[in-house]
Amino acid sequence: MHIDRRKGWGLAALGMLLVSTDSYFIRLSELNGWNVAFLVGCLSLPVQLVAQRVVDGGKPLAAFRQYRRPLLIVGALSAVSQISFITAVTKTNVSNVVVIVAAAPVIAAIVGRIMLGERTSRQVWLAILITIAGVVIVVSGSVGEPNLVGDFLALVAIVAFAINMNVWRRYSDMSRFVGLALAAMISIVITVWFIDNPFGHDQRAYFSVVCMGLLFNPMGRIAHTNAPRFAPAAEIALFVPVETLAATAWAWIAFSEKPVAATFIGGGIVIFGMIVGTYGRASARSDLGCETVSGEEVTQGT
Numbered sequence: 001m002h003i004d005r006r007k008g009w010g011l012a013a014l015g016m017l018l019v020s021t022d023s024y025f026i027r028l029s030e031l032n033g034w035n036v037a038f039l040v041g042c043l044s045l046p047v048q049l050v051a052q053r054v055v056d057g058g059k060p061l062a063a064f065r066q067y068r069r070p071l072l073i074v075g076a077l078s079a080v081s082q083i084s085f086i087t088a089v090t091k092t093n094v095s096n097v098v099v100i101v102a103a104a105p106v107i108a109a110i111v112g113r114i115m116l117g118e119r120t121s122r123q124v125w126l127a128i129l130i131t132i133a134g135v136v137i138v139v140s141g142s143v144g145e146p147n148l149v150g151d152f153l154a155l156v157a158i159v160a161f162a163i164n165m166n167v168w169r170r171y172s173d174m175s176r177f178v179g180l181a182l183a184a185m186i187s188i189v190i191t192v193w194f195i196d197n198p199f200g201h202d203q204r205a206y207f208s209v210v211c212m213g214l215l216f217n218p219m220g221r222i223a224h225t226n227a228p229r230f231a232p233a234a235e236i237a238l239f240v241p242v243e244t245l246a247a248t249a250w251a252w253i254a255f256s257e258k259p260v261a262a263t264f265i266g267g268g269i270v271i272f273g274m275i276v277g278t279y280g281r282a283s284a285r286s287d288l289g290c291e292t293v294s295g296e297e298v299t300q301g302t
Contacts, residue, residue: 040212074174105162127238238274
């Protein structure tokens, strides 16, 4: 792996912008979380396999055998993250979900330190602390309310997501498409037991899941899983607030789901944290040497 922060940040921001449409399509479909996750898994699986053939040249089984354990790990974590996120959106305010998701940097930084030995700079830790403060402000308005279950599911989603980013960075040459195809398969296996009549819905529901499963979600996940090739996971996670800002806007515009004052304040603090964590760091490089991971040199985060 090597450091190319601007490229990593760009992929992370693009990925989160595309994925931010998930909450819009979930609400538009008016389906429950299990049905959405099942249908999206069914649609995204062939997309990932076709992409693997076009970009990687095919032979997905050979790619799987090369990195069997880490691919199973990212597949399982991705499935848990996606199912939890989709279900959370159906149980609480979109704005709450996506701002809680913005807590990713702190988990990514801790796991990155343990797994890769990547040290996180004071500047990024300051950004992480600012982000936590913003999340606390948002969640404070939900304590004791029915949507606390949705907030908890959002937290589960982001824990799995943040750990996953470090696994992707740990194995930078591992096929992204095979990992995401496994995630789709695992999602299907988990959700098929809980769905109810997934093929008896109206056109709006199918339009929503087609847009989500064939286009925006697969493209966003491909972009974001490639981002850790170029920058430490803690920095990549700082761009999760792109989803926070965009998804809150979609919900407000499409469903008149106006965020409460605490969400505005907390969301603004989270975005400020992202700026603090990235300002002036595009050319920064490690000053503490390298360590070997999977036979490659991994530059430690400064």
